[in-house]
Amino acid sequence: MARSLSNSSGCVSNSADFTVTVEALPPALTLTQPKRFKTTLVGTSSRAQRVYIRNVGGLPAKTLRVEVSGPAKKDYVVTQPAARSLEAGASTFFQVTFRPRKDGTRKAVVTVVSDSTPVSVKLQGRGQSESGVRPPRAVK
Numbered sequence: 680m681a682r683s684l685s686n687s688s689g690c691v692s693n694s695a696d697f698t699v700t701v702e703a704l705p706p707a708l709t710l711t712q713p714k715r716f717k718t719t720l721v722g723t724s725s726r727a728q729r730v731y732i733r734n735v736g737g738l739p740a741k742t743l744r745v746e747v748s749g750p751a752k753k754d755y756v757v758t759q760p761a762a763r764s765l766e767a768g769a770s771t772f773f774q775v776t777f778r779p780r781k782d783g784t785r786k787a788v789v790t791v792v793s794d795s796t797p798v799s800v801k802l803q804g805r806g807q808s809e810s811g812v813r814p815p816r817a818v819k
Contacts, residue, residue, distance in 0.1 A: 704737035706767070706795040716777035716804030724756075725777040730800065732760060732791055733770040740765045740793040745773050747802075749787035754779050755802055757789060765793075779806025 713728040734740045741764045745757050755775055762771040779785050785806050790799040 703767070706734050706738050706740035706765070706793065707736035708740055708765070708791055708793065708795055708798045709733045709735055710791060710798050710800050712800050713775055713802065716802070718805045718807050719777055719779055721779050721782060721806045721808045723778070725804065727774040727776045729772045729774055730789065731770055731772045732765065734765040734767055734795075736795065737767050739767060740795045743771075743791060743793045746790050746792060747787050748790065749802075751779075751781075751785035752787045754781075754785045754804070754806070755787050755789070760791075775802060777802075777804040779804060782806050782808050 709732070711729075711731045713730050716725045716728070719725045732743070743760050743763055743765060745759055747755050747757055754777060756778055757776075758774045760771045760773045762769075765771060773791075775789060777785070783806060785804050787802045788799050789802055790797050
């Protein structure tokens with residue numbers, strides 16, 4: 680690109696050739712951390728929690744998908760995000776529901792995978808069997 684610089688009287692005082700290259704930052708995803716799930720009876724479901732995904736990078740993140748891993752991965756049900764790609768600065772969400780299959784603390788990891796670097800958050804809830812539930816006290 681050739682550019683001429685003029686002074687206030689209109690005379691050319693300098694001339695230079697230069698090239699400007701602008702590179703956008705790659706996509707970069709962030710996730711909100713869900714709260715610990717409340718104690719939930721084995722075989723029943725908790726309330727769903729939303730986990731928000733935000734693209735803080737400069738380019739779109741493509742082929743978004745959610746995966747669950749860890750020792751209790753089958754105790755968590757996740758929806759896929761509504762958006763399969765995420766423009767720079769945009770956000771979307773997915774939902775996680777805790778459905779324990781066993782008693783005790785149940786841990787897993789949810790990871791958002793895309794053409795960007797994967798990001799993960801930890802999941803934790805406590806399953807309780809009905810035999811561990813105390814009946815309410817009688818009112819006197």
